[in-house]
Amino acid sequence: MDILGSFALLLALIVAAYAFFAGIAGIFTRRSLLKKSALNAGMAVFFLITVAVGVLEFFFFTDNYSLAYVAEHSNRALPAFYKFAALWAGQEGSLLWWSWLLSAYAFFVLFLNRKKHPELMPYVGVVIAGVQVFFLTLNNFVANAFNVLAAPGANGAMSVVALSDGRGLTPLLQYPEMVIHPPMLYLGYTGFTIPFAFALAALLGRYPGEKWIHITRRWTMIAWCFQTVGIILGAHWAYSMLGWGGYWEWDPVENASLLPWITGTAFLHSVMMQEKRGMMKIWNVWLVFTTFMLCILGTLLTRSGIVNSVHAFAQSSIGGWFVGFLAIILVVCFLAYWKNRDYLRGDNQLDSLVSRESSFLFNNLILLAACFAVLWGTLFPVLSEWVVGSKVSVGAPFFNQVNVPIALFLLFLTGVGPLLAWRKTSTDALKRNFAWPAGLSLVAGVVGFALGFRQFYALVCLILSVFVVLTIFLEFFRGARVIAARESTNLLTAVGSLTMRNTRRYGGYVVHLGMVMIFIGIAGQAFNKDVRAELNIGQTMKIGPYTLLCQNFDEIANNNYQSSRATLEVFRDGKSQMMLFPQRRFFPASGETETIVATRSSPLRDLYVVYAGRSPQDGHPVIHAYLNPLVKWIWFGGLVVVLGTLLALLPNRRAAIVRSSVRERAWDGTVVAEAAPAQVAVTRGASHD
Amino acid sequence: MIRRGALGVCAILAAFGFACASTPARQLNEAQAARAKSLGLKVKCMCGGCNDPAGACFHSGGAFSGPCDMALSEIKLIDDRVAKGESDDAILKDFVAQYGPTVLVDPPKAGFDLTAWIVPVLVPLVGLFGVWEVARRWRQKHPAAAAASANASGISPEIIARVQHDIERDEP
Numbered sequence A: 001m002d003i004l005g006s007f008a009l010l011l012a013l014i015v016a017a018y019a020f021f022a023g024i025a026g027i028f029t030r031r032s033l034l035k036k037s038a039l040n041a042g043m044a045v046f047f048l049i050t051v052a053v054g055v056l057e058f059f060f061f062t063d064n065y066s067l068a069y070v071a072e073h074s075n076r077a078l079p080a081f082y083k084f085a086a087l088w089a090g091q092e093g094s095l096l097w098w099s100w101l102l103s104a105y106a107f108f109v110l111f112l113n114r115k116k117h118p119e120l121m122p123y124v125g126v127v128i129a130g131v132q133v134f135f136l137t138l139n140n141f142v143a144n145a146f147n148v149l150a151a152p153g154a155n156g157a158m159s160v161v162a163l164s165d166g167r168g169l170t171p172l173l174q175y176p177e178m179v180i181h182p183p184m185l186y187l188g189y190t191g192f193t194i195p196f197a198f199a200l201a202a203l204l205g206r207y208p209g210e211k212w213i214h215i216t217r218r219w220t221m222i223a224w225c226f227q228t229v230g231i232i233l234g235a236h237w238a239y240s241m242l243g244w245g246g247y248w249e250w251d252p253v254e255n256a257s258l259l260p261w262i263t264g265t266a267f268l269h270s271v272m273m274q275e276k277r278g279m280m281k282i283w284n285v286w287l288v289f290t291t292f293m294l295c296i297l298g299t300l301l302t303r304s305g306i307v308n309s310v311h312a313f314a315q316s317s318i319g320g321w322f323v324g325f326l327a328i329i330l331v332v333c334f335l336a337y338w339k340n341r342d343y344l345r346g347d348n349q350l351d352s353l354v355s356r357e358s359s360f361l362f363n364n365l366i367l368l369a370a371c372f373a374v375l376w377g378t379l380f381p382v383l384s385e386w387v388v389g390s391k392v393s394v395g396a397p398f399f400n401q402v403n404v405p406i407a408l409f410l411l412f413l414t415g416v417g418p419l420l421a422w423r424k425t426s427t428d429a430l431k432r433n434f435a436w437p438a439g440l441s442l443v444a445g446v447v448g449f450a451l452g453f454r455q456f457y458a459l460v461c462l463i464l465s466v467f468v469v470l471t472i473f474l475e476f477f478r479g480a481r482v483i484a485a486r487e488s489t490n491l492l493t494a495v496g497s498l499t500m501r502n503t504r505r506y507g508g509y510v511v512h513l514g515m516v517m518i519f520i521g522i523a524g525q526a527f528n529k530d531v532r533a534e535l536n537i538g539q540t541m542k543i544g545p546y547t548l549l550c551q552n553f554d555e556i557a558n559n560n561y562q563s564s565r566a567t568l569e570v571f572r573d574g575k576s577q578m579m580l581f582p583q584r585r586f587f588p589a590s591g592e593t594e595t596i597v598a599t600r601s602s603p604l605r606d607l608y609v610v611y612a613g614r615s616p617q618d619g620h621p622v623i624h625a626y627l628n629p630l631v632k633w634i635w636f637g638g639l640v641v642v643l644g645t646l647l648a649l650l651p652n653r654r655a656a657i658v659r660s661s662v663r664e665r666a667w668d669g670t671v672v673a674e675a676a677p678a679q680v681a682v683t684r685g686a687s688h689d
Numbered sequence B: 001m002i003r004r005g006a007l008g009v010c011a012i013l014a015a016f017g018f019a020c021a022s023t024p025a026r027q028l029n030e031a032q033a034a035r036a037k038s039l040g041l042k043v044k045c046m047c048g049g050c051n052d053p054a055g056a057c058f059h060s061g062g063a064f065s066g067p068c069d070m071a072l073s074e075i076k077l078i079d080d081r082v083a084k085g086e087s088d089d090a091i092l093k094d095f096v097a098q099y100g101p102t103v104l105v106d107p108p109k110a111g112f113d114l115t116a117w118i119v120p121v122l123v124p125l126v127g128l129f130g131v132w133e134v135a136r137r138w139r140q141k142h143p144a145a146a147a148a149s150a151n152a153s154g155i156s157p158e159i160i161a162r163v164q165h166d167i168e169r170d171e172p
Helices: A002-029 A032-061 A068-073 A080-088 A091-112 A121-142 A176-191 A193-204 A211-241 A252-277 A281-304 A319-339 A356-388 A396-419 A427-450 A456-487 A491-501 A503-527 A631-649 B002-021 B030-040 B069-083 B088-099 B111-153 B157-170
Strands: A150-152 A158-160 A529-534 A540-543 A546-557 A562-572 A575-580 A583-587 A592-596 A598-601 A605-614 A621-629 A653-658 A662-665 A671-675 A678-683
Touching: A002 A032, A002 A091, A002 A121, A032 A068, A032 A080, A032 A091, A032 A121, A068 A091, A080 A091, A080 A176, A091 A121, A091 A176, A091 A193, A121 A193, A121 A319, A176 A193, A176 A211, A176 A252, A176 A281, A193 A211, A193 A281, A193 A319, A211 A252, A211 A592, A211 A631, A252 A281, A252 A356, A281 A319, A281 A356, A356 A396, A356 B111, A396 A427, A396 A456, A396 A503, A396 B111, A427 A456, A456 A491, A456 A503, A491 A503, A503 A621, A503 A631, A529 A540, A540 A621, A546 A575, A546 A621, A562 A605, A562 A621, A575 A598, A583 A605, A592 A605, A605 A631, B030 B069, B030 B088, B069 B088
Parallel strands: none
Antiparallel strands: A150 A158, A529 A621, A540 A546, A546 A562, A562 A575, A562 A583, A583 A592, A598 A605, A605 A621, A653 A678, A662 A671
């Protein structure tokens, strides 16, 4: 069976290589049959890698431990749910998973556009196939998930052996979110290949106009959305599993996921400049290139062991391959740009410095500054060691100090941008748009200060958050009021109608609203509290308004783990609120322990309780309780961001004017009903403004 | 010569640290405790098994989710020296002398490592200048282009201004 997986993987590489070279040959010879054959080969890769993935999953689900990868990352006691997720638990499997997701994207892109853009698609096919060849080379020759376990037999010859049981999945990955988080993140990483392929293809093929942007806009938004979900789920997993009370540690692997997300965000904004005004063509192409290269750089950083990371898959010798690939991409992108730079000449004119265009320029600058700061902090230990010979640490305080002011300025621009008009904003319009939001947000700041918001950044965040929310509501309100008056409908219906007429714009505002919620949640961190105490049965500890009474400690066991559990009753103002059961699970297969945090979560605060285990000093059980304000806003904010993105992906519904009255006639021609001229909403294609 | 001297200092500090770790911690007043807590978050736990600050060492995946012996000895050393009235700088310098600059959670603000702090501020400033310059150039292009197109089409500047005003009103 493993032969089938290996064969499918090797065949996938050969077919991808064919798609690459046949595509190039087709472009140069202009033979349409060759081009079509290359594109079909590009689609076939998906089915071949699907076979390989299917075979590997078959080994996991049938507990066949003759494959080294399966033996390393699964065991018989592992629930089926996690056997599926064990596929991406290690280097080999996660790279195979990457290839499969990339091939799935490639399949859909090539299939959906098979009868469109005949001049562009052969180039797109070649670029995607080139990326696939790289990853499939790794899958086949560098990190092969189908390597079998072998041992010398009685006659000295090597033969395949199967272990009776595997080492099991890392306990940290045995959490429901781990079944969703990595695929989401990988869907983000691999998804950015599509806009990259279209940008490079448009440049190489000198494809006219902004067509490539129209084609890839949705693909970019999809990749960005997956990346967002992946990042948020990763943060939630860290919060729920690691038991340190936080959700973001600025670990290199976390940073690696953030870098392409930031440049992707910059692209989603700056692309509007090109669509509406024909500006920033060079910038947009390079933003897409940079986003893709950051996906590869992030993978290089985290898998090569260049930088220290708490993530298990970080240490390997695969880095050199990524360095080579990154160098090739950089050279290809630069040569393509240099050779075709005249094609990217834009109509860069700025009517006024107080305009939507300017706000996008600053938005891009700030996003890129944030991206640079994160990259710089991640790489600085390596740079310092290289220059002065001694390694330094760059921890969370550095990233917070550098990035918080940048993020707050970005939040400010999130509020300002939508209030500025394209081309030019008059002073009157500025006063009219800014007066209420600015005034009310300052009032909110004063109230916040009076209520105890004394931490500077938290207070600024509160003021700016109120400002952005008000500007967003104002945007919805103004538009909806006009529609409500025109269509004689209520305001809520008008908001729905307004949103559906320009889903991209109003979906974007919903995304902004979600980001504000995330900012509010992060600002709550300034007021975190924690108490650690030895707590025996019958003893209590206090944190904030809560009192925790220890009622019991017991042991639970199943085939997969043994769990030590604390039973705590939560009191507030003398009244019992609920029971919490923080646990520590020991996994015999791997010999590791994991923390299961117990949380009492509300929009205002999380009571987050960790059973730390028995103190090594005196053997008493230790409870670590945290009071984390506003954390829930981050998770809800993430959900709102996703909903906003999905809304922005919907096609517009446009109002069409019915110019003459509509008469409904009976079979004999007599008028039985008559409607006055009105605006009727109709769904029209995929047009976005 | 310098290296030999540094080794000597390290040996003395290590002996001092061990002595501190094996004696009971001094009582700290509220201000001292806050200082000690803050210092505990500025130095890393040097056990080699985690990347946590000593003051927030929790050893995920370990048998006990709390400060390990190494972190405890570092915290105790800090407590004792804070109780003696030593300055933050002096305490951190001795940690650096013992373990190297990697013991600090953040890069030192001196020497080459100062660039870690300066560059992320400098780059946005340079970028800001760049954006300003680009915006200025694009803005300079505008009147000439507008005039040229107006002349070419024979449309008066008033009408162009009115159309622009309409565009602004339609697309807020």
